Amino acid sequence: MQTASSAIQRLRNAVLGTRSAVDQPVKLATRAQLREAAHLAQRALGLKSAPRHVIMELAVCHKGSGEEVPTVWPSNTYLAEKVGVCERTITNALMDLIDEGLIIRRDSANQKRFKRIGADGKMIIYGFDLSPLLRRQEEFERIVAEIEAAKLEQKRLRAVIGGDRRRVKNALEWLAMHSLANTDELAARFGTLSQRTPVRATKDGLKPELANEWAVLAEDAERLLAMIDVTEFKLVETPGATAFFAPEFSTNDGENFRHKEPESDLSIENCLEQEVPRESQPAKRSDDEIDLKLVLEACPSVTDYPEPIRSAYDLVAAGSYLRPSTTASADAWASSVAAIGAPLTAVAIIFAYQRLNDDASSGTSRIQSQGGFTQSILRGVASGKINIRTELAALRRKHMQ
Structure with missing residues (x-):
């Protein structure tokens, strides 16, 4: 008997793993509903380029023609032409989607995908079950809402830090030009915080503690500014x-x-x-x-x-x-x-x-x-x-x- 390749073995293991999961039937879904769920999954899970395009193509392949579950059966060749990558990339992308729990593989015994009418007149479809997208849609919506809230918070922190930074800079410039006040300590803190504050958005993002430090520095700079005697x-x-x-x-x-x-x-x-005599001084x-x-x-x-x-x-x-x-x-x-x-x-x-x-x-x-x-x-x-x-x-x- 001929030994199966490693790629086929991976596919068989994935089939056994997904078939062991408890299948929860979902209501009939339209193509638009699947596309919306796939889009939410992309944003919530941060999918890479290939899995992101493949999941959208799978959603588009759904015809919504009365199947009990939303199942599609496109070949790897078809998906490769649509996405614009090689078939090996499609295979890896499908495995990533299975690992993420977004699709369930339901291939035939010889690892094929197709639709046929059984002896009892019932329709049998072998391919990819997209019902996990619909079952997890609420989860995706919650994660996306949290991501958007985090983005808004980062935007707020950046605006607050930017305002406090301008306050400190303006105070230091005014003190340097119009006063003899010693601003060495404030300038050193300003330089340290400027180095710790990223110019562009980073993966870790801005911390509220950093914004608090900028606020304290701005208050200290303006307090020193207020101490300068206006009678000068x-x-x-x-x-x-x-x-x-x-x-x-x-x-x-x-x-x-x-x-x-x-x-x-x-x-x-x-x-x-x-x-110089007083009377000779210029008026x-x-x-x-x-x-x-x-x-x-x-x-x-x-x-x-x-x-x-x-x-x-x-x-x-x-x-x-x-x-x-x-x-x-x-x-x-x-x-x-x-x-x-x-x-x-x-x-x-x-x-x-x-x-x-x-x-x-x-x-x-x-x-x-x-x-x-x-x-x-x-x-x-x-x-x-x-x-x-x-x-x-x-x-x-x-x-x-």
């Missing part, structure tokens, strides 16, 4: 409004601040001898002192900043927030801060932002380069060619007309 901006009261001018930074002796010593070897006597430019009420009335678009603006600190924060919308670079902001101070830079950015909005709303589109226009405003204010107070007053009159 030297607020002064003017009739009917609050005015401010560029800060005169001084050294701080707190635990969280660096103390910078002057890099000079001049003695006190030499300093006294070289002191302060008139646009160094800005009326906060004037800025708010002249630039109503500043309300795009989501927080209320009640002080110089809020105005600087608004200017930093609106700067990307003008396409001005961070280097341009830093250079302007070094030249004219943070408050005046913020006012110039807000003024440029309002002019850009007015140009867009008018429909003329006369400003071709937003970034170039904003940088020209910053350079003009720094050089004294643009009096920002005069420009704001003119812009306020234009908006009141």
Whole structure:
């Protein structure tokens, strides 16, 4: 007697295994119902490419012509042509589907698949029983719902972490440019968490613990930001409004601040001898002192900043927030801060932002380069060619007309 090949032996073992299972009859199913169940099985079990295509082809082969159970009998050659793979791949895919419990093999004694009418007039079908798809449909629906819920949770975590990361970054940038506060520890934590946070979706996904760590870091950064003394901006009261001018930074002796010593070897006597007389000192430019009420009335678009603006600190924060919308670079902001101070830079950015909005709303589109226009405003204010107070007053009159 001829010895059977290993492939045939595997098929026979699969037949014996599936036939030993308890067959639970199911109601007659249509082709659409089987396709829906097969699609759910694909998503729930994460089937590979070949089994995924084969299970859909088996569902499509069902004619729904009155069989007691949904049984199909396509040959491996037919499935290989439909799926576009070799017959060996089809054999392996069918074995995977049997192992997953999605189909039951019901071959004839000589391992063939066909349909015939028996001696008693009853129809006999040898092939693949697809009833497990229908019996497990509720299970697949539950698993798919859990998968979708997990995806939504990952999306939420990524949005939360992204928001907290921006909060930390904005706070650190503001502190680095406008304060002497020591942010080394916060920057180190920011770098560590950034390395631990995957840029793209991974198999393990984002953990809630990581989101909690980002939230704590954002709170710590904003707490340090709130501790910075707003009086550094030297607020002064003017009739009917609050005015401010560029800060005169001084050294701080707190635990969280660096103390910078002057890099000079001049003695006190030499300093006294070289002191410039007060009357010879240049007079302060008139646009160094800005009326906060004037800025708010002249630039109503500043309300795009989501927080209320009640002080110089809020105005600087608004200017930093609106700067990307003008396409001005961070280097341009830093250079302007070094030249004219943070408050005046913020006012110039807000003024440029309002002019850009007015140009867009008018429909003329006369400003071709937003970034170039904003940088020209910053350079003009720094050089004294643009009096920002005069420009704001003119812009306020234009908006009141």
